[in-house]
Amino acid sequence: QVQLQESGPGLVKPSETLSLTCSVSGGPIAFYYWSWIRQSPGKGLEWIGYVFSSGSTNYNPSVKSRLIISVDTSKNQFSLRLSSVSAADTAVYYCARANAVGDAFDIWGQGTAITVSS
Amino acid sequence: ETVMTQSPATLSVSPGERVSLSCRASHSISRNVAWYQQKLGQAPRLLISLASTRATGIPARFSGTVSGAETEFTLTISSLQSEDFAVYFCQQFHDWPYTFGQGTKLEF
Numbered sequence: 001q002v003q004l005q006e007s008g009p010g011l012v013k014p015s016e017t018l019s020l021t022c023s024v025s026g027g028p029i030a031f032y033y034w035s036w037i038r039q040s041p042g043k044g045l046e047w048i049g050y051v052f053s054s055g056s057t058n059y060n061p062s063v064k065s066r067l068i069i070s071v072d073t074s075k076n077q078f079s080l081r082l083s084s085v086s087a088a089d090t091a092v093y094y095c096a097r098a099n100a101v102g103d104a105f106d107i108w109g110q111g112t113a114i115t116v117s118s
Numbered sequence: 119e120t121v122m123t124q125s126p127a128t129l130s131v132s133p134g135e136r137v138s139l140s141c142r143a144s145h146s147i148s149r150n151v152a153w154y155q156q157k158l159g160q161a162p163r164l165l166i167s168l169a170s171t172r173a174t175g176i177p178a179r180f181s182g183t184v185s186g187a188e189t190e191f192t193l194t195i196s197s198l199q200s201e202d203f204a205v206y207f208c209q210q211f212h213d214w215p216y217t218f219g220q221g222t223k224l225e226f
Contacts, residue, residue, distance in 0.1 A: 060214075104152035110160070
């Protein structure tokens with residue numbers, strides 16, 4: 001079955017750029033919508049943005065000015081880059097799949113914990 | 119953005135009980151709501167989509183309904199099992215940005 005696996009640095013310094021990758025296995029990356037979602041004790045679950053397999057994107061206005069989500073279909077991966085991070089970006093970051101715009105997230109990765117601290 | 123409000127935050131229940139969890143949207147969102155279950159240290163798991171459609175492999179004891187001009191959504195667990203003690207989230211996928219409720223925790 002389809003599985004998602006996040007990878008990331010664990011610790012990022014304030015003002016630096018957070019880079020995460022989600023590897024998709026057991027199925028194609030094509031024709032699906034791939035999202036990043038984060039969860040923190042203070043803000044709960046927050047949808048950050050998605051990338052379609054064609055490369056089109058949609059971002060949450062709360063992070064839009066700092067965010068780039070991209071897809072690499074040759075590697076069956078998609079990635080997140082969040083610049084100018086602060087303590088408010090500390091969270092568990094999940095990648096997740098939706099079958100369409102206007103659909104729920106049917107498959108999630110296990111999550112990767114990111115701490116922003118000097 | 120659409121605000122999703124869940125109540126109560128915590129619910130004390132016992133195995134075998136019938137449990138209903140509430141989620142209210144700040145405006146009508148048609149049936150574009152999902153319910154997720156999250157256990158400690160795990161990712162959320164999709165239970166229900168489009169307000170009442172169970173996801174693949176989800177037991178029939180989980181059901182979803184909508185009422186109140188498509189602003190009131192309910193997740194019902196007909197007979198609580200020990201493995202159902204978890205946190206439950208609702209999420210709307212009607213408007214951008216997608217938003218989640220704050221969750222309801224079921225505790226013994």
